[in-house]
Amino acid sequence: MKKNKIYLLIFIFLGTFFIACEDSKEDQIEQSFDRSLVLLNWSDNIITPSYQAFQEKLNILKASVDKFKADVTQQNLDLVRSEWVNAYKSWQHVEMFNIGKAEEIYYSSKMNVYPANISRIKSNIDSEQYNLGNANNNSAQGFPALDYLLYGGISDGSKVIDRFLSQDGNKYLSYLENCVNKMISLTKTVVDDWKANKGSFVSSTENTATSSINMLTNDFIYYYEKGFRANKLGIPAGIFSSKTIPENIEGYYNGKISKVLALEALNAVHDFFVGKSFDNSKTNESFKYILKSLDTKKGEENLGEVIESKLLEAKLKVEGLDENFANQINSDKVKFLETYDAIQKVVVLLKVDMLQALNINVDYTDADGD
């Protein structure tokens, strides 16, 4: 009898508890949402067209180099330069996708490590004995190497075109050509692999270390923190060293392009975060959508909204800078640091608030928890 009473009490307790919960709580997150939509949007509307556009730009660059090689004139050099700028801008949309083959072959380390290693480039050109596949040549190829070849490193007052017309001119031309060819072949490897594996990418929605949604989320945040924030602004501004290093900006020899590239990259980051398609025609599912579905709040607002507005604030700051970050750092470093701080705020929101809401690990250390 006594035992029955206890069971009855437990039953009533649990019963009322369930009912109370069902009644009082609006089950906001019961509306389960579909992560495969996010992957589909990333794949079809962002990654694929970004790669495609970049490949096209590289081919145009290649054509201009061929033309320049056949007829070494200032006019043709200017053409190569402007196609280099176009391709470099287009690159800003793909650098963050460090997945699959791109990760495997260290794609971005071969495409865009700056500052370029000038002495290495010079000795490569001199010796004509070099293998761009060698990891030691990572900083002697890609966009930064082209930046040097097309714009700079000349101290004696002569022009860049003279270098191509000198007796070593052919060596320079062939290095230029080899770099571009290497960029094209690397990109082909990555894009072909991407096309072949798109299907499995889209279906891999699990919450595991190797699922595409988690890997790309980590890549995205890593890119924002390192590729964008540190490389483009932090390192030149001397955030990680006791002195500023203005010569470490992106496109240093061009001298007019660092802001353009940073803005392009920030746009790419913003668009990826909100899920805007590469052709700007539509905005579909991405992080903003996930955070909205999870109803993650930051104060009164949804976290996704907050991150988006902070990204736009950062963009405004970048827009206010000198077209050449090196000049900005040398003339008004405070303004540059303020911009950096605005960018940094988003790092905290992405790495702490968003990752907590998504419950995605930054590292995936293989170890037990408790």
Added chain:
Amino acid sequence: MNASLKNYINQYSDSSPLILFRIGFGVLMCYSLIRFWLKGWIETLYVNPSFHFSYYGFEWVKPIDEYTYLIFILCFISSFFVAIGYRYKLSIILFFLSFTYIEMMDKTTYLNHYYFISILSFIMIFLPANVGYSLDSFFNKKYYLKIPRWNIDIIKILIAIVYLYSGVAKMNSDWLFQAMPLKIWLTSKYDLPIIGESLMQKNWVHYFMSWGGMIYDLTIPFLLIEKRTRILGFALVVFFHVFTAVLFPIGMFPYIMIFSSLIFFNQRFHKKTLKYLEQLLISIKPNLDLEKTKIINNSKTKFEKIKLSVVTVFLIVQLLFPLRYFLYPGELFWHEQGYRFSWRVMLMDKVGYTTFKIKEKRSGDTFMVNNENFLTPFQEKQMSFQPDFILEFAHYLGDKFSDEFNEVEVYAESFVALNGRPSQRFIDPEVNLYAEVESFKNKTWVLPLNDEIKGF
């Protein structure tokens, strides 16, 4: 001494539960250590990192490069000897020392159940777990049927402490009224078959599991002690731990807890199991002569009194130690002073982002440190939200850069989010951490949480 207590101490009970516990414990430890090795964790967690986070006062406990493997080998051999009951006393002492040493090499890997194993093996030093079904007993030709009753009860008490303290720790507003952090964790299990997209997303499931977990922890010791509910209790233990094993990456913990709770069963169960093991052994090695063993009723050593007092003191420490957080102001989950070694299991989801600014005193030049250059991702993750880690790493950086520059100061830029709250600044950015020293005193440079968590 009070009469009933004296009476209790002089009571004897069957030795088989303790014997079986010894065998199972040894086997589980052997398995755990092999698993740890095969997963490559000795290398990734202990050999590879250049820097290790130490426990206050135990800075000398460090991995010893490649020789770290020897500690694991020692630990493995001693746990194997515990299992077979060979030179038990020496083996269990060596096990306790080597296992505890391993756990103290780097607090990045702190786990409550490692701590549980440490204290369990410490207590086992004082228990005659080799009185039967052991090589010791085989060679001595003595089998003690009875041991002091407290020898078995002490293990039950340790298990009960784990459950009860972790149950009480769940009695806080985050756990009960926000279903945090389970809400975050369960929602992210959307990829489980069948229940992932349905049950795991339901609000009531999050609350049910939070409340259920608390009630489970608080009642399980009583269900196991009481004869009539023991089967139910054990069934719950198995269900609960298997379920958590499926949901969370918690390694061996569920199996250790399931196995440990067998100690609550009566001697009949243990005797039968031991007999079964004996039959198994004989079927493998039929000419084994176990009959020579002389049966002796009571085991009693002259150290009984000393043992009892050590165990009593240890027990009191165990009961009080988890309560030390009362001595610190502010929110325990936030500053974590008194959080470890207190059976606070799965209570928090904490994400941090902490970077360090080095300031050269003379020139005033500052620069940020790239944590990756010094820490593994796992270490960086743990460091980012635990103040004692942050302080220790700040000192490491301070020492490091003092070599390069003259005098430096170290400041932390730190942001942490706790149980789904928005991130907020964690460490006072104006405080030179290089000038702060580690101690048991309250860490005033941890900024207060902009919220209150009620309860324990």
